[in-house]
Amino acid sequence: MKPVLLITGASAGIGAACARIAATRGYDLALNYRSDTAGAEAVAGDCRAAGAEVLLCPGDVSDPDAIAAVYAKVDATYGRLDALINNAGVVDMTAKVVDLTHARLRRMFDINVIGAILVAREAVVRMQKQGQGGVIVNVSSAAARLGSGNQYVDYAASKAAIDCFTKGLSDEVAADNIRVMAVRPGLIETELHAKGGEPGRADRLAHMVPMKRKGSAEEVAQAILWLCSEEASYVTGSTLDVTGGR
Ligand code: NAP
Numbered sequence: 001m002k003p004v005l006l007i008t009g010a011s012a013g014i015g016a017a018c019a020r021i022a023a024t025r026g027y028d029l030a031l032n033y034r035s036d037t038a039g040a041e042a043v044a045g046d047c048r049a050a051g052a053e054v055l056l057c058p059g060d061v062s063d064p065d066a067i068a069a070v071y072a073k074v075d076a077t078y079g080r081l082d083a084l085i086n087n088a089g090v091v092d093m094t095a096k097v098v099d100l101t102h103a104r105l106r107r108m109f110d111i112n113v114i115g116a117i118l119v120a121r122e123a124v125v126r127m128q129k130q131g132q133g134g135v136i137v138n139v140s141s142a143a144a145r146l147g148s149g150n151q152y153v154d155y156a157a158s159k160a161a162i163d164c165f166t167k168g169l170s171d172e173v174a175a176d177n178i179r180v181m182a183v184r185p186g187l188i189e190t191e192l193h194a195k196g197g198e199p200g201r202a203d204r205l206a207h208m209v210p211m212k213r214k215g216s217a218e219e220v221a222q223a224i225l226w227l228c229s230e231e232a233s234y235v236t237g238s239t240l241d242v243t244g245g246r
Pocket residue numbers: 008009010011012013014015032033034035036037059060061062087088089090091111139140141142143184185186187188189190191192193195217
């Protein structure tokens with residue numbers, strides 16, 4: 001039986017790259033996204049062509065009922081879950097802290113922190129019940145270290161919360177052989193920057209990267225899939241930077 005992998009935010013960017021690679025590595029997939037049905041269907045088509053079974057599970061991870069619906073589909077279709085790539089996340093427009101509104105902070109933390117924790121909680125419930133271990137990779141950001149002053153401190157703080165959550169959860173479930181890690185991407189070329197109002201951001205800031213270039217979604221996905229693999233069987237609680245040295 002193939003291992004079942006749930007990826008949140010799989011309709012674009014890093015999540016989509018993870019799905020395409022995972023399909024070639026023998027996983028069956030449950031792909032979550034919020035609104036980009038065309039993007040999700042394109043990813044699903046590529047994954048099926050690579051031999052994976054694919055279940056599309058739309059749902060906003062900031063909505064607990066939507067998370068329950070995603071897992072209900074996974075349970076009904078596969079009846080198990082072996083790995084989670086907890087990737088869905090958002091940025092917002094560049095703003096200083098003095099200009100952050102309550103509504104903006106609620107959206108940022110509802111999606112990036114509370115949603116991610118609830119998605120991971122449901123994965124752990126299933127993995128513990130199965131009794132065969134499991135893997136969770138949370139997608140953090142180098143912003144968690146850098147603070148993102150004058151850009152989006154709220155985003156950076158949400159990702160710092162994910163780093164802390166990763167270590168704490170990993171300690172709770174390590175004895176069940178459930179490994180929990182985080183990956184911190186740096187400047188990666190995806191649509192995320194345009195969604196934050198800065199389509200050229202990765203190119204504009206590439207000179208600040210020691211490797212003097214932006215990264216690709218595939219480069220991040222390769223690191224995530226390695227953490228998911230048996231090659232990383234003694235890795236847990238770790239946070240891996242994929243940043244070109246930044
Ligand atoms: P992206 O290209 O904008 O893709 C984001 C994905 O997340 C899309 O599939 C989107 O689905 C989904 N999503 C957004 N909000 C959601 C929600 N509330 N519920 C469910 N799905 C939701 O972004 P990306 O660059 O691949 O980012 C993926 C992760 O990497 C994020 O956690 C981000 O913070 C992190 N990251 C990115 C960078 C970078 O430079 N790109 C750097 C560090 C960390 P829809 O389009 O359907 O809404």
